[in-house]
Amino acid sequence: MSTGIPHVARSTRLSDLLVLRPRLLILLLLLPPLLWLGIIYLGSLLLLLAQAFFALDDFSGVVVYDPTLATLAQLFQPANLDILWRTVLIALVVTCLSVTLAFPLAYYAARHARGWKRPCLYLAVMMPLWSSYLVKVYAWKLLLSREGAIGWMAEALHATPLLSAWLALPVLGGPSLSTSYTGMVLVFTYLWLPFMILPLQTVLERLPQSLLQAASDLGATPWRRFVDIVLPLSLPGVVAGAIFTFSLTLGDYIVPQIVGTSALVLGQAVYTLQGTAGNLPLAAAFAIVPILIMIVFLAVAKRTGAFDAL
Amino acid sequence: MTLRRLAAFGALCSLMMPYADAARAAGAAEGQLDIVAWPGYIERGESDKAYDWVSDFEQQTGCKVSVKTASTSDEMVSLMNQGGFDLVTASGDASLRLIAGKRVQPIDVGKILNWQFVDPRLKDAPWFTVGGKHYGVPYQWGPNVLMYNTDVFKKAPSSWDVVFEEQTLPDGKSNKGRVQAYDGAIYIADAALYLKSKQPELKIKDPYELTEQQYQAALDLLRKQHELVQRYWHDANLQVDDFTNEGVVASSSWPFQVNLLKSQNKPIASVVPKEGSTGWADTTMMHVDAKHPNCAYLWLNHSLQPKVQGDVAAWFGSVPVVPSACKGNALLTDTGCATNGYDNFAKIAFWRTPVAKCASQAEGCVPYSRWASDYIAILGGR
Numbered sequence: 001m002s003t004g005i006p007h008v009a010r011s012t013r014l015s016d017l018l019v020l021r022p023r024l025l026i027l028l029l030l031l032p033p034l035l036w037l038g039i040i041y042l043g044s045l046l047l048l049l050a051q052a053f054f055a056l057d058d059f060s061g062v063v064v065y066d067p068t069l070a071t072l073a074q075l076f077q078p079a080n081l082d083i084l085w086r087t088v089l090i091a092l093v094v095t096c097l098s099v100t101l102a103f104p105l106a107y108y109a110a111r112h113a114r115g116w117k118r119p120c121l122y123l124a125v126m127m128p129l130w131s132s133y134l135v136k137v138y139a140w141k142l143l144l145s146r147e148g149a150i151g152w153m154a155e156a157l158h159a160t161p162l163l164s165a166w167l168a169l170p171v172l173g174g175p176s177l178s179t180s181y182t183g184m185v186l187v188f189t190y191l192w193l194p195f196m197i198l199p200l201q202t203v204l205e206r207l208p209q210s211l212l213q214a215a216s217d218l219g220a221t222p223w224r225r226f227v228d229i230v231l232p233l234s235l236p237g238v239v240a241g242a243i244f245t246f247s248l249t250l251g252d253y254i255v256p257q258i259v260g261t262s263a264l265v266l267g268q269a270v271y272t273l274q275g276t277a278g279n280l281p282l283a284a285a286f287a288i289v290p291i292l293i294m295i296v297f298l299a300v301a302k303r304t305g306a307f308d309a310l
Numbered sequence: 311m312t313l314r315r316l317a318a319f320g321a322l323c324s325l326m327m328p329y330a331d332a333a334r335a336a337g338a339a340e341g342q343l344d345i346v347a348w349p350g351y352i353e354r355g356e357s358d359k360a361y362d363w364v365s366d367f368e369q370q371t372g373c374k375v376s377v378k379t380a381s382t383s384d385e386m387v388s389l390m391n392q393g394g395f396d397l398v399t400a401s402g403d404a405s406l407r408l409i410a411g412k413r414v415q416p417i418d419v420g421k422i423l424n425w426q427f428v429d430p431r432l433k434d435a436p437w438f439t440v441g442g443k444h445y446g447v448p449y450q451w452g453p454n455v456l457m458y459n460t461d462v463f464k465k466a467p468s469s470w471d472v473v474f475e476e477q478t479l480p481d482g483k484s485n486k487g488r489v490q491a492y493d494g495a496i497y498i499a500d501a502a503l504y505l506k507s508k509q510p511e512l513k514i515k516d517p518y519e520l521t522e523q524q525y526q527a528a529l530d531l532l533r534k535q536h537e538l539v540q541r542y543w544h545d546a547n548l549q550v551d552d553f554t555n556e557g558v559v560a561s562s563s564w565p566f567q568v569n570l571l572k573s574q575n576k577p578i579a580s581v582v583p584k585e586g587s588t589g590w591a592d593t594t595m596m597h598v599d600a601k602h603p604n605c606a607y608l609w610l611n612h613s614l615q616p617k618v619q620g621d622v623a624a625w626f627g628s629v630p631v632v633p634s635a636c637k638g639n640a641l642l643t644d645t646g647c648a649t650n651g652y653d654n655f656a657k658i659a660f661w662r663t664p665v666a667k668c669a670s671q672a673e674g675c676v677p678y679s680r681w682a683s684d685y686i687a688i689l690g691g692r
């Protein structure tokens with residue numbers, strides 16, 4: 001008996017403590033995930049980014065661990081600035097193209113499709129996500145290649161001069177579609193389109209029918225209705241989708257290896273620099289850029305209420 | 311009965327002799343062996359049943375082989391720095407770094423019976439022999455050949471100028487947009503090798519040891535080449551696709567792609583042009599703190615067997631370091647060595663990491679980190 005009492009007392013004390021101090025209970029529950037996020041995720045990320053404040057000694061090829069801003073300054077060299085601009089522009093074009101393609105589809109799926117059509121559309125949008133990313137990219141490479149399906153179709157339709165004219169364009173063109181920016185943007189758009197359609201569909205479904213009816217009652221033309229009501233109210237969805245398409249394009253380094261010009265994009269630059277070159281500081285400096293861009297992007301997105309549409 | 315058993319035992323003994331001898335020389339096997347290797351270098355029949363040079367070794371020596379593949383030389387160096395491995399198949403750019411960093415130990419070649427069969431051209435190669443000591447044994451080597459389309463080139467091109475200078479190819483069309491270059495900074499050495507004979511006044515002695523002026527000349531050449539290049543290749547299978555579907559007709563390449571395209575009956579051949587070519591040579595090296603040194607010695611000996619050498623060469627499209635492997639190997643066939651570049655040894659500048667302190671230039675050389683950043687600029691068209 002005498003041995004049991006302190007034991008019982010101790011366990012009641014513990015439960016009393018937890019009941020009386022709910023914050024302690026929450027802290028105990030949250031501690032493991034917070035440690036995971038704080039140490040394993042953010043900690044290692046910061047450790048990696050901290051490398052950017054060191055520099056590579058050109059003479060010996062080893063990293064010198066004296067804090068310096070020289071590596072960050074290297075980002076502003078013309079060749080490196082090229083990489084940054086190139087990547088951001090590609091990401092922007094992909095995002096714009098995705099919005100243009102996704103909007104009509106999402107609008108139809110959300111507001112006009114009835115009965116069996118709606119799940120079918122939903123399935124059609126989701127289906128490409130089921131297959132492997134690499135398989136899709138390689139398939140596109142074959143479609144876009146000079147002697148591939150698109151070139152063949154152009155020939156069959158006697159549109160080869162049109163294709164050649166497009167490929168002769170200064171920046172968009174190249175030796176073939178698969179080695180041009182056009183090809184790269186097409187593949188990116190194909191890959192990330194579902195991520196634009198889904199949030200757009202969500203906002204368009206929530207669009208109150210009453211507002212549209214009211215506008216009609218007041219004599220607004222369909223175009224006016226679209227510009228003044230549908231578009232502003234669906235902006236959060238556009239921004240939410242853009243977060244996906246923009247950030248996914250910004251960080252991707254596999255598609256540009258397979259399709260597109262050989263000029264590097266951000267992800268490839270990081271990959272190359274941390275590899276054989278062993279220039280971890282510059283790779284880390286490059287890695288900071290998309291994080292900064294996304295922070296700005298997300299801050300703007302938050303103001304538009306995009307996070308409610310996710 | 312006993313006689314027959316005795317005979318069988320004798321046959322078994324003679325079969326085991328090389329291992330038994332090596333084992334006696336090295337001490338008892340530890341039952342385990344950890345190797346860092348390039349993908350495809352250590353095959354146990356899992357990719358293709360015919361290609362297996364591990365299972366026999368494991369059965370005969372009792373050394374269980376475990377392989378950690380690494381896809382870059384840097385990864386290999388960092389794995390060896392961490393330790394826990396016995397052997398590594400290091401390329402020319404990693405081997406000297408490993409020796410300088412004291413991560414690998416000298417090998418007593420007297421303990422390796424098959425050493426006597428090694429190609430005399432490789433026995434004292436500078437990328438693993440330092441101060442007269444051998445820090446490993448050669449494994450395989452190969453050239454970076456000029457691959458070309460035989461429909462366009464009825465006669466093999468004699469010079470690398472078909473990929474470096476704008477010109478009309480034998481089919482009457484320009485080479486613009488129909489050639490490729492390698493997507494790695496080490497390709498600057500290819501440009502330097504071409505300039506070495508094209509512009510002797512630059513006095514390039516070694517394509518991996520370039521002074522500032524020589525280096526700038528190579529970069530200029532590569533900038534001009536950018537106008538011609540359809541794409542910079544880095545993935546062997548993608549290059550095969552580009553030669554099939556994209557109308558590419560000439561590029562620096564590996565025997566691997568040449569063999570693959572030929573096996574698909576494509577009009578493809580390869581040549582080492584008059585300027586020579588760059589190439590790679592790999593060495594199996596032993597960690598300074600190897601936990602299983604006896605098994606490691608057994609493997610070093612095993613890796614130099616003609617059968618193993620021939621099989622690896624057939625699988626990888628490389629050249630064996632044991633000349634006798636070139637005859638009578640079913641997988642490699644008797645023409646395999648010549649196909650993969652056996653006779654071009656003297657024309658090859660083997661791959662090395664460029665360092666600032668170089669032997670051939672008193673004023674010092676441009677180090678690899680600059681090669682990497684400048685090549686990125688060239689890829690971007692600057």
